[in-house]
Amino acid sequence: MNKKLLLQNQLCFPIYAASRLITQLYGEHFKAFDLTYPQYLVFLVLWEKAPRKVTEIADLLLLDTGTVTPLIKRMEKRGWITRKRSAKDERTVEVHLTAEGRKLEKHFTTLPDKLLCDVDCKKGELETLHKTLNKLNEQMKITLEGGHHE
Amino acid sequence: MNKKLLLQNQLCFPIYAASRLITQLYGEHFKAFDLTYPQYLVFLVLWEKAPRKVTEIADLLLLDTGTVTPLIKRMEKRGWITRKRSAKDERTVEVHLTAEGRKLEKHFTTLPDKLLCDVDCKKGELETLHKTLNKLNEQMKITLEGGHHE
DNA sequence: CACAATTTAATTGCACACAATATAAATGGG
């Protein structure tokens, strides 16, 4: 048996697990609104600036249009956003926030801090985590970018 | 606009992004075998010890049986594993590796190291990342555990 | 200006991921 391949020696697994645990933790707070974690991420980028094009949202969240299109359609059905073909470029679709969607923001402004309270980590430890992950992600993006074309 | 809710200020997003980027990076290497990342994780725990019960696999990978059952059925269809009801306890299903499934291991023993080569991070930096994530995950597991019953 | 190449969304198909439910087997207290 190869020691390298033990689950507990893999870096990939704690990241995979953390991602799903975070989704579940957030989920507890979203349940009452019938909101999901990926939909919350779409809200994050729209609360910062709206309208945005579908591609813009997909690029920021590193998601495929095949993921984003049905996702925002569900958000439209809930009355949180609207989708409009741009007049200037008929190819693009602009995603607008409705008053309903804008109103949701105030329910979640303190949520990130609230979740961090559950976590017994030093502030510096979390900042290091954040920075290392950003660096790692940038490098993985480049590696993937290179592989698609050749 | 709340600064706290900017995407780049969230810790949750880099983790979510890293998880999906890792899945895609591994995916490049799995394509030739028609293997997926979650199936690879099942292999990791089976290569370490087999047979294992379905619940055991689900517990180790923090997955729902609703995820694991169909996943291992697909692996069975590929001829990598077999599923047998235990004679001692008819409720449990034991997941065994086939010769085919066992053979796959040698193709992936160097894979984790190979992927780390793409990453320009100091060894200590990655160890810190690993440790912090493990701590974080333990705490999230406890928080979620508490919430389900009350 | 024509038209091939590119860009933008949407669609299709398959594989997770999980909550909620169902079902069958084992367990334990009276």
Added chain:
DNA sequence: CCCATTTATATTGTGTGCAATTAAATTGTG
């Protein structure tokens, strides 16, 4: 020993997540 409870797995329904394809609009080049 009986039956309520618990345990192990499977099923159903909904929502991602992504590769591959399609279709329509725009752009760049001769």
